[in-house]
Amino acid sequence: MATHPSQLAVDMELKKAFQEMQSKMIATTQQLKISDAQIETLKRTMAHSKLVDSEISQLPGGIRVYEGVGRMFLLQPLDVVRSNLTKKIKASDEKIKTIEINKGYLDKSLKESEDSLRELVLSKQQGK
Template identity: 50%
Template sequence: MAAPIDLELKKAFSELQVKMIDTQQKVKLADLQIDQLTRVQKHAKLTHTEITTLPDNTRLYEGVGRMFILQSKEEINNQLMDKQKTADEKIKELEQKKVYLERSVKEAEDNIREMLLSRRAQ
């Protein structure tokens, strides 16, 4: 009678191990993406602060591939603000994803603990 329960526990542990490894990889990926987005956000913010100090008649160019396009100060400021907003939204999404992943692993661990406790009670 003990053999089927042991196989069930072994299967549950192997599933948990696979889930933990997968989740850890996803969390690391999310952390890397958050770091990259914070750098993009910081770059856009610094560029925006520098541009605001320039006189309004200054000619500003946007780099596109290997060329530069003349843009108005307002257009560049709008693009930088959009970049900051987009990065901020993506960071929030990634942080929510991380919380969800960590919660799902904790739930799986709790399920296995319950399984162990029920086995010991028998």
């Protein structure tokens, strides 16, 4: 039984589409894993900042405390440190929301790729 030239072209087209789909799925899956890791890191940062804020909120007003900045510590007024912690929490929360939106786009893109590949396979099967 000889294969028809048009059948060979269809098989090559399907093979190419499957390879592209697989590459896209791998890349998207890696991006989703990176996004999840970033979200977890940001959540830990937020939890740490909230814990520090709750602990230093019990200190008397007007006191100065050390705030970690990179590899050094600065002696700062308590209200400045608490303000910085609040900003850090808010920035982390906004980054999480941005990453979640990006994850939604990645999931949608992955689903659209799967659907288009499914349609291609069905159209090739119906064309036989």
